[in-house]
Amino acid sequence: MDRQRIRKLLEEYRKSAEIIEDAPMARYTSFRAGGAADLMVIPEDAQTLRQILQLLSEEECPFVLLGNGTNILVRDGGYRGVIVKPGEEFQNIRTEGNELVCGSGALLSVIAKAALHEGLAGFEFASGIPGSVGGAVFMNAGAYGGEIKDVLKEAALVSKDGSKEYTASAEDLDLGYRHSALQESGDVVTEVRIALQPGDPEAIRERMAELTRKRNEKQPVSYPSAGSFFKRPEGYFAGKLIQDAGLKGLTVGGAQVSELHAGFIINTGGATAADILQLMDIVRGVVFEQNGVMLEPEVRIIGEV
Numbered sequence: 001m002d003r004q005r006i007r008k009l010l011e012e013y014r015k016s017a018e019i020i021e022d023a024p025m026a027r028y029t030s031f032r033a034g035g036a037a038d039l040m041v042i043p044e045d046a047q048t049l050r051q052i053l054q055l056l057s058e059e060e061c062p063f064v065l066l067g068n069g070t071n072i073l074v075r076d077g078g079y080r081g082v083i084v085k086p087g088e089e090f091q092n093i094r095t096e097g098n099e100l101v102c103g104s105g106a107l108l109s110v111i112a113k114a115a116l117h118e119g120l121a122g123f124e125f126a127s128g129i130p131g132s133v134g135g136a137v138f139m140n141a142g143a144y145g146g147e148i149k150d151v152l153k154e155a156a157l158v159s160k161d162g163s164k165e166y167t168a169s170a171e172d173l174d175l176g177y178r179h180s181a182l183q184e185s186g187d188v189v190t191e192v193r194i195a196l197q198p199g200d201p202e203a204i205r206e207r208m209a210e211l212t213r214k215r216n217e218k219q220p221v222s223y224p225s226a227g228s229f230f231k232r233p234e235g236y237f238a239g240k241l242i243q244d245a246g247l248k249g250l251t252v253g254g255a256q257v258s259e260l261h262a263g264f265i266i267n268t269g270g271a272t273a274a275d276i277l278q279l280m281d282i283v284r285g286v287v288f289e290q291n292g293v294m295l296e297p298e299v300r301i302i303g304e305v
């Protein structure tokens with residue numbers, strides 16, 4: 001991409017979009033590792049987002065959406081293109097009866113609090129997942145027996161090239177285990193409508209507290225990571241396979257297979273993306289040798305070596 005040209009064209013939108021050059025992705029991702037993106041643009045509202053997508057499409061400029069950066073790793077060489085991060089207006093949440101209408105940048109934890117405040121049950125499972133709801137739709141995030149698929153009524157989207165806006169149901173989006181059609185189409189979520197049921201606020205609060213306790217006990221929450229690094233292979237649990245292969249605690253540079261939960265790769269301090277990816281390769285190799293199962297990363301990996 002012609003970085004100077006894209007930078008100049010994006011300047012047109014500077015009243016409604018923040019533009020950051022050489023955006024240090026370690027700061028924007030929960031792994032706290034990786035290189036810089038050439039450009040990051042943070043459109044404040046859906047109209048600006050759409051115009052920027054049109055511009056990037058016309059210029060054939062690569063781009064990647066960023067939510068809260070909790071399931072993404074940028075290689076150390078950085079990203080040659082534009083990171084698009086929904087800005088302030090995308091954090092809004094409003095209630096309509098038993099439904100919550102959320103901007104795609106709203107955090108799941110904040111939506112869970114809003115649901116509790118409104119006495120709406122069914123979102124407790126997501127309260128401890130640290131992502132945005134846009135990223136959660138893209139990944140069909142889930143935990144403790146629930147997934148976004150169960151609560152998503154519809155999502156408002158913009159096509160990848162900014163040419164059209166449309167709405168889609170969970171079915172249209174082909175939500176399945178850590179999968180959505182967005183992983184193939186590249187279309188962008190702008191708003192999400194979540195359908196819940198009236199519930200007892202005390203019971204909702206207690207369920208959330210119980211899940212938080214479980215998470216804090218079982219997961220290395222005090223270290224930077226991207227959650228479970230690998231997808232669950234059919235018929236197995238990634239963490240168990242890794243643990244049984246004797247890989248708990250295995251370290252490459254600052255990256256380590258968590259002692260607490262072998263499904264997590266953590267940054268113990270100063271890990272590079274290369275450390276994390278080398279450790280990922282070793283884990284995949286050993287597990288494959290021992291069990292014939294090839295683990296696939298759940299974490300989205302982008303950028304240059």
Ligand SMILES: Cc1cc2nc3c(=O)[nH]c(=O)nc-3n(C[C@H](O)[C@H](O)[C@H](O)COP(=O)(O)OP(=O)(O)OC[C@H]3O[C@@H](n4cnc5c(N)ncnc54)[C@H](O)[C@@H]3O)c2cc1C
Pocket residue numbers: 030064065066067068069070071072086104105128129130131132133134135136137138139140141142143182187188189190221225226227228300
């Ligand atoms: C400590 C920890 C615990 C975790 N626990 C869980 C868990 O229990 N269950 C679980 O499922 N996940 C878990 N995760 C992973 C992660 O939080 C989820 O995958 C979450 O849904 C990612 O959301 P995000 O906003 O951070 O997305 P990002 O990491 O920013 O992006 C993830 C992907 O979504 C795309 N994307 C983001 N926003 C949009 C949008 N608006 N439109 C289109 N595409 C978009 C990105 O391009 C990228 O490919 C955990 C992560 C951590 C660090």
